[in-house]
Amino acid sequence: xxxxxxxxxxxxxxxxxSFKKGDYAFTMLFVEQAVQLALKYFLARKFxxxxxxxxxxxxxxxxxxxxxTEFYRNEIDLIRDIELSHVAARYMDxxxxxxxxxxxxxxxxxxxxxIQ
Numbered sequence: 001x002x003x004x005x006x007x008x009x010x011x012x013x014x015x016x017x018s019f020k021k022g023d024y025a026f027t028m029l030f031v032e033q034a035v036q037l038a039l040k041y042f043l044a045r046k047f048x049x050x051x052x053x054x055x056x057x058x059x060x061x062x063x064x065x066x067x068x069t070e071f072y073r074n075e076i077d078l079i080r081d082i083e084l085s086h087v088a089a090r091y092m093d094x095x096x097x098x099x100x101x102x103x104x105x106x107x108x109x110x111x112x113x114x115i116q
Contacts, residue, residue, distance in 0.1 A: 001044035008037035012108055019105060024096035028085035031104040032056070035082060035111055039063060042115045056083040067114050078107055 015030035039059035040050035051062060056079055060072040072079060082104050088094040 001041060001050075004037050004041035004044060004050070008034045008041060008112070011037065012105075012112065015105055015108065019101055022098075024098060024101035025085070025089040025094060027101040028082060028096050028104055029089035031101075031108045032082050032086045032089075034108050035079075036086075038108075038111055038115050039068075042068070054086055071111065071114055075107055078103055082107070 011030045011034035015027050015034060018024070018026040018030055035056060036054060036059065039056065042063055042065070043050040043059065046063070046065075051058070053059065057072075060068055060079075063069075081100065085094075085096070085104075089096075
């Protein structure tokens with residue numbers, strides 16, 4: 001299941017590249033993908049499989065891990081914004097601020113450290 005972690009890191013790299021270009025919608029989209037895959041990696045390691053869900057809320061809940069539960073509670077508003085970007089950045093005319101994208105990148109970086 002290491003491919004999930006590798007892909008999560010690739011999406012995080014793409015998020016950083018999009019941020020540098022000023023494309024904050026794609027930054028958010030790539031952060032969402034990185035977070036989603038990182039959580040699926042965690043679940044696969046812990047349980048041997050992962051759900052086919054895109055819901056970050058559900059993935060955090062299924063992790064059944066005190067550190068991740070606390071992380072989710074502390075960042076619930078930002079995680080909701082990131083989760084919404086899964087659809088919004090693809091199908092809606094939405095704009096994200098530099099600050100929102102920066103905060104999302106920071107969250108993804110911190111999550112990767114918790115999951116490793």
